[in-house]
């Protein structure tokens with residue numbers, strides 16, 4: 131039996147994680163080393179220096195690649211480190227199309243950093259095939275998808291967008307941070323690579339910053355293998371260990387996040403102070419049918435609108451269990467107001483969000499306690 135025959139929950143525990151040879155340690159050890167003793171000159175056992183590779187990192191990479199149904203995983207020091215390294219596979223003059231509500235840090239990396247190095251990009255509503263086709267140019271090498279999106283929870287049809295990109299001779303990447311492979315596997319839907327902020331659901335406990343890429347594209351596997359070492363945005367062994375530890379419980383945590391979000395969204399929808407609830411699990415969410423097709427469940431994120439920016443700030447200050455904080459995907463619930471917080475850097479850009487929007491990352495506490503907390507804050 132190979133790992134490929136095993137189911138998701140089992141691969142999360144076993145892929146890349148055989149007990150270690152000398153002692154049978156059932157946990158992959160934290161190989162806290164910068165270099166490796168070589169048996170002969172110029173003949174390292176596996177790696178010569180730990181920027182290029184580390185056994186703890188390698189175990190995490192293999193486990194994540196298995197869960198994403200990909201050939202090869204690469205771990206990075208942050209989600210943006212992963213994205214920057216992937217974008218360095220492109221060349222000056224190349225063009226990208228980004229989802230028009232892509233993660234703000236991705237937009238900033240392109241607009242404030244890589245555009246100075248000759249990468250060009252435009253944004254498009256990837257839910258609309260005509261808008262995507264109009265944005266493609268002969269120089270377009272990459273289409274950058276994020277679904278569900280942040281914080282509006284728009285849903286993009288991964289298979290449809292990948293098909294258009296491929297027809298055009300471009301590759302397609304999916305930022306799978308919000309869904310995770312427990313709910314959505316973009317490579318099987320046609321994507322050429324998946325990127326992650328491991329900081330979020332994969333790490334899952336708000337105790338690390340990390341990123342990852344998974345791909346089965348031979349050219350990218352080779353180039354990324356080189357760039358990992360040449361650029362050096364790599365995670366340390368301790369963070370690799372925490373990421374692997376998080377990955378083991380991803381499936382069970384996602385079930386709890388999804389159930390909590392469903393309950394919280396349903397409650398918010400009935401509240402008179404709430405003007406709109408954005409949650410892909412609702413039948414009338416514009417992306418519901420696509421989400422139902424390409425995701426196993428609808429995720430742990432819920433956004434909602436109240437009457438004014440002041441009310442949004444007031445609610446976010448008054449919850450007790452939902453901590454007022456940026457980030458998402460941890461076991462503890464978080465609340466934030468994207469306009470002045472996570473999305474402040476995109477004010478005035480096409481990515482600007484409504485001022486009265488509140489975003490929740492629903493944790494794995496008991497949903498009834500979370501609902502009581504919101505009820506108090508909204509009163």
Ligand SMILES: *Cc1c(COP(=O)(O)O)cnc(C)c1O
Pocket residue numbers: 208209210211233235276280305307308326327328329330339340341
């Ligand atoms: C947080 C996040 C990133 C960036 O990841 P970091 O680990 O913070 O560098 C990228 N994409 C999405 C969707 C995110 O939520």
